[in-house]
Amino acid sequence: MLSDTIAAISTPLGEGGIGIVRISGEQALEVVSRVFKPKYKKDLNRAAGFTMHLGYIYDKNNKVIDEVLVSIMRGPKSFTGENVVEINCHGGLIPLKLTLEAVLQAGARLAEPGEFSKRAFINGRIDLPQAEAIIDIIRAKNETGLSSALNQLGGKLSEEIRKIRHDLLGLLAAIEAAIDFPEEDLDDITHQEVIEKVKTISQILEKLINSFDQGKFIREGINTAIIGRTNVGKSSLLNALLGENRSIVTDIPGTTRDTIEEYVNMGGFYLKIIDTAGIRDTSDLVEKMGVERTKEIIRKADLVLFVLDISVGMTEEDQEILSYLKGKRTIVLVNKIDLNAHPKRKAEIEKWIHGFPLAYISAKNEIGIDELEELIVSTIMKGKVLPKGDLFITNIRHKESLTKAFHHLTEVLQGAKEKMTLDFLSIDLRGAWEALGEITGDTADEDLLDRIFADFCIGK
Numbered sequence: 001m002l003s004d005t006i007a008a009i010s011t012p013l014g015e016g017g018i019g020i021v022r023i024s025g026e027q028a029l030e031v032v033s034r035v036f037k038p039k040y041k042k043d044l045n046r047a048a049g050f051t052m053h054l055g056y057i058y059d060k061n062n063k064v065i066d067e068v069l070v071s072i073m074r075g076p077k078s079f080t081g082e083n084v085v086e087i088n089c090h091g092g093l094i095p096l097k098l099t100l101e102a103v104l105q106a107g108a109r110l111a112e113p114g115e116f117s118k119r120a121f122i123n124g125r126i127d128l129p130q131a132e133a134i135i136d137i138i139r140a141k142n143e144t145g146l147s148s149a150l151n152q153l154g155g156k157l158s159e160e161i162r163k164i165r166h167d168l169l170g171l172l173a174a175i176e177a178a179i180d181f182p183e184e185d186l187d188d189i190t191h192q193e194v195i196e197k198v199k200t201i202s203q204i205l206e207k208l209i210n211s212f213d214q215g216k217f218i219r220e221g222i223n224t225a226i227i228g229r230t231n232v233g234k235s236s237l238l239n240a241l242l243g244e245n246r247s248i249v250t251d252i253p254g255t256t257r258d259t260i261e262e263y264v265n266m267g268g269f270y271l272k273i274i275d276t277a278g279i280r281d282t283s284d285l286v287e288k289m290g291v292e293r294t295k296e297i298i299r300k301a302d303l304v305l306f307v308l309d310i311s312v313g314m315t316e317e318d319q320e321i322l323s324y325l326k327g328k329r330t331i332v333l334v335n336k337i338d339l340n341a342h343p344k345r346k347a348e349i350e351k352w353i354h355g356f357p358l359a360y361i362s363a364k365n366e367i368g369i370d371e372l373e374e375l376i377v378s379t380i381m382k383g384k385v386l387p388k389g390d391l392f393i394t395n396i397r398h399k400e401s402l403t404k405a406f407h408h409l410t411e412v413l414q415g416a417k418e419k420m421t422l423d424f425l426s427i428d429l430r431g432a433w434e435a436l437g438e439i440t441g442d443t444a445d446e447d448l449l450d451r452i453f454a455d456f457c458i459g460k
């Protein structure tokens, strides 16, 4: 399969300045030579790597399709490790389609989705986390997501995993030496030493696993729900955070009927903010449905902004909503501080919401919004979260393999404490070593590879 030459359109299908048809394979230069005529009589087959050539692409009737720039990357110094040619056409659907067609007729085969990256992996140019980082870069929704993906592309995750696997292998070797040559009485590894080493590795794995929540935030954005009674200013808050009048605001309770979603970038995070219909009388039957829906929204949210109205204070409904928020990442917002509320109100509210971070704002007059944004970011960063710039796991596949490895090591620890034989412990140690190898691709099977690369777009 690696011996044939593949081709695909690598740029999005639409109008643009340029569009690229990419060709990779041993025969890439020969294939393109059959349809390309250089303007300056230079033989493409003999052109050096990292050169560009102006000329024309011809169809089978010798008719010009487009004027193009052809760039040449000779293997192994190319993305795929093979000879790669990129035909830079004018960025329109017709020149690109006709150019691709001509290249296919000249002997290339249409590439599968992700096949260029798969070849890069098979030829040892990149490992699996690096291949996956490419998709993350393409799909990055904010700068933090981009820089975390770039870290991964740079090989930071693979480096960390390889280090851990290396340590595990060292441990396995020591155990095997003790098993194979027991009479030699070398410095045999003790159960205590196994426990200490495995504990250290487990802690590193645990930290990486816990970073996944944060990684998910970076990759997919943070589901943020604005919750509260009717008329407290939820829609006004959404508008203040967006800096535009997106949600309808009136003094009529029940203005927002359907949930409204908007996206905001905040401190490097990507927030998907949901403005909800306000909760009214919770004893009313119809409104009970609203309550159920609100509970569902709370359940799905990564962060809840619970809005109170200082001119009204903490009502029974507010207290009920508060009871749904136990254990949820929540910020309580006391809105309408521009109104002259009784000073006792603040103390009253603060008594109720103990534990949750609190901010006083006026959504309508945009008072306290910058401070609120800072509070939102620090609330997201709190808890399990790693400091910025540290290594994040963003990929569920990586998390699953790390968790598998972690469980194996837990078994090792348990077994070592119960003084199981070293032979027995080595089974789970090997299991952990293999699970980690799935991340880098060192022990990945064909099925896994197919699944990973099928997620790519054509031409990548």
Ligand SMILES: Nc1nc2c(ncn2[C@@H]2O[C@H](COP(=O)(O)OP(=O)(O)OP(=O)(O)O)[C@@H](O)[C@H]2O)c(=O)[nH]1
Pocket: 228, 229, 230, 231, 232, 233, 234, 235, 236, 237, 248, 249, 250, 251, 252, 253, 254, 255, 256, 257, 276, 277, 278, 279, 335, 336, 337, 338, 339, 361, 362, 363, 364, 365
């Ligand atoms: N004085 C003052 N009024 C505000 C403030 N924020 C919102 N309001 C007013 O409160 C009323 C309700 O605001 P909305 O943003 O529609 O409230 P809501 O919570 O979305 O209401 P529903 O969608 O009906 O649940 C409007 O008249 C707003 O102008 C504020 O900070 N100060």
Ligand SMILES: [Mg+2]
Pocket: 234, 235, 236, 247, 248, 255, 256, 275, 276, 277, 278
């Ligand atoms: Mg509203």
